[in-house]
Amino acid sequence: MTTTAETAAGTRLHDPAVRGFASDNYSGVHPEILAALAAANGGHQVSYGEDEYTARLQEVLEDHFGPGIESFPVFNGTGANVLSLQSLLPRWGAVVCASTAHINMDENGAPERVGGIKLLHVPTPDGKLTPELIDREAWGWGDEHRAQPLAVSITQTTELGTCYTPEEVRAIADHAHSKGMKLHMDGARLANAAAHLQVPLRAFTRDAGVDILSFGGTKNGLLFGEVVVALNPEAAHGLVYLRKMNMQLASKMRFMSAQFIALLEGDLWLRSASHANAMAARLRAAVDTIDGVQPTQKTESNGVFAVLPAGVADRLRESFRFYDWNEAAREVRWMCSFDTTEEDIDAFAAAIRHELGADGRHPAS
Numbered sequence: 001m002t003t004t005a006e007t008a009a010g011t012r013l014h015d016p017a018v019r020g021f022a023s024d025n026y027s028g029v030h031p032e033i034l035a036a037l038a039a040a041n042g043g044h045q046v047s048y049g050e051d052e053y054t055a056r057l058q059e060v061l062e063d064h065f066g067p068g069i070e071s072f073p074v075f076n077g078t079g080a081n082v083l084s085l086q087s088l089l090p091r092w093g094a095v096v097c098a099s100t101a102h103i104n105m106d107e108n109g110a111p112e113r114v115g116g117i118k119l120l121h122v123p124t125p126d127g128k129l130t131p132e133l134i135d136r137e138a139w140g141w142g143d144e145h146r147a148q149p150l151a152v153s154i155t156q157t158t159e160l161g162t163c164y165t166p167e168e169v170r171a172i173a174d175h176a177h178s179k180g181m182k183l184h185m186d187g188a189r190l191a192n193a194a195a196h197l198q199v200p201l202r203a204f205t206r207d208a209g210v211d212i213l214s215f216g217g218t219k220n221g222l223l224f225g226e227v228v229v230a231l232n233p234e235a236a237h238g239l240v241y242l243r244k245m246n247m248q249l250a251s252k253m254r255f256m257s258a259q260f261i262a263l264l265e266g267d268l269w270l271r272s273a274s275h276a277n278a279m280a281a282r283l284r285a286a287v288d289t290i291d292g293v294q295p296t297q298k299t300e301s302n303g304v305f306a307v308l309p310a311g312v313a314d315r316l317r318e319s320f321r322f323y324d325w326n327e328a329a330r331e332v333r334w335m336c337s338f339d340t341t342e343e344d345i346d347a348f349a350a351a352i353r354h355e356l357g358a359d360g361r362h363p364a365s
């Protein structure tokens, strides 16, 4: 039996060679991030963000997004989203989002319960809003009986692994702004979008009219941490107070900021995201050759979505972890990370091929 003393002495409780396709959150911390954490350690720094690292992070973010932005490191993506949306809206405000949006599906109602914000969600085929889809819920201004649609939230890349082009974001921003609505982007996988689009981060954010951004780090190799970036600070109110109210103000903020500096100062953000995307592309290319696997979305980031014949997902899961996306439709989601290897993909593709009898052997053998 493993004792506390043994674990304290460094006994591993897991096999670091085992990786699956469940989530980019299942991966560990990128070694360059761990090194940055160690380098930021020691000595004393002012707490609550008045430290040298958080000041430097603001400069690094300005290098990406241009001068005049404001940045607020926070603990997690749900907090970043709630904080961002609260800063855009009065008490009577509502947010138009896709039905599949993380804020709608996967935050346990935090925008509503913690943020006090009504979500008006619209079904989409691919996780992407358009001006036409926004208009299904963007109405009723001045009607005291209706929560007022005053913001739009889009996710880049989307929860379905698809990616908005800069032009698509611009069309949404112009449409929202023309109706007096502000635009939030949930960028939990923002780096994967830049890697896919092969443009700078600001091309599809600030330059495309996004007002506020939840910029993700955890899924791209950080231990923890996201940063709210007010790209148009005039649109966002009270972020400094809202962060504390929402329990997202870290006392030892230097360690969050040091991670983001390591991610964004050089090209680590792009290297890691490009690699994760390339692994998903490799998996997609492999399953495209297997009869019985039906991909459901374009593979434009680090996830592959597909429908499998009955029973196949559970048999595969005996060896590889991954989640159902839509259990009723037998649709699954396979996610790749910065540390997914070509061998991981090839082994998984071989297992899928074997399960579907596409390798010439009987599936049950």
Ligand SMILES: Cc1ncc(COP(=O)(O)O)c(C=O)c1O
Residues within 6 Å of the ligand: 076, 077, 078, 079, 102, 155, 158, 159, 186, 188, 189, 218
């Ligand atoms: C699209 C999206 N937004 C935000 C988040 C952040 O969530 P968390 O609060 O778990 O950091 C996630 C994580 O799964 C996500 O996929």
